[in-house]
Amino acid sequence: MDRYGGNLTRLVNYETNSSDWARYLKWTQDSASLFYVKGTTPPYEFRMIKADGLDDRLIQTETRSASVDNIKMSPDDSKFAYVVYPSDGTEQLVIVDMDGNRQERAIADYNYSFNFEWLISANGQADVIEIKDVNSSRNNRVSPDKKYVAFVDSRGTASRLNIVDAAGNIEFLYERTADRTTRECYGVIDEVKWSRDSKRVAFAEYESWGGADFRKKHPV
DSSP, X not given: XXXXXXXXXXXXXXXXXXXXXXXXXXXXXXXSEEEEEEOSSSSEEEEEEETTSOOOEEEEEEOSEEEEEEEEEOTTSSEEEEEEEETTSOOEEEEEETTSOEEEEEOTTOOTTEEEEEEEOTTSOEEEEEEEOTTHHHHOEEOTTSSEEEEEEEETTEEXXXXXXXXXXXXXXXXXXXXXXXXXXXXXXXXXXXXXXXXOEEEEEEEEETTEEEEEOOOO
16 A cells, blocks of 8 residues: 555455464565565465565475564565574574575573674675673664664673674673662663764663662763
8 A cells, every 4th residue: 555545455365364364564675575474373484575466475484483583684685584482492593595595593591682683794795693682672773874783781780882793793882880889779771872874872871779760861
């Protein structure tokens, strides 16, 4: 459908069976095609369809898992990646190209802070970076040029702001320590944002003590 509500086109019709629903829709960069996942239970079909409804193509099928999550396309639309949860409990990061070729990476010590992002490496290729961030829902921030991710980790009662490139090189930028010396007091870095030219990073820093936040809005 166009932005005026006209030219409505039904691309696929899976309404009769909820296990065939189309989910995780993602436009390609040229707006010519849509990536989607067919199925709410295994097997999951990863598919690509043209915006006019033609060429509904199966890329690959995932049969092993009770669920898949965090599906992300690469910046150049040449690959996609997702987290899969096999029945043996060994979470994996799966990377698939548009010909259905796949790589699998075991995720060590998987927990709520795990995330991943696509970046562009120095040779122009799309690569996946795995990240564990203490405030992952707000602080995994890809730079607009797709070359870096800003993330926050913790050292004792301090929070540290870092950036990482597609080769896995980590650069430490800033540390927020707690002013108070009690065990319940923590320095926090939050709300990390890149400038649009990818040359600066802004963030809020504050102190969390006994459940209360002493905020110091501090863009840098």
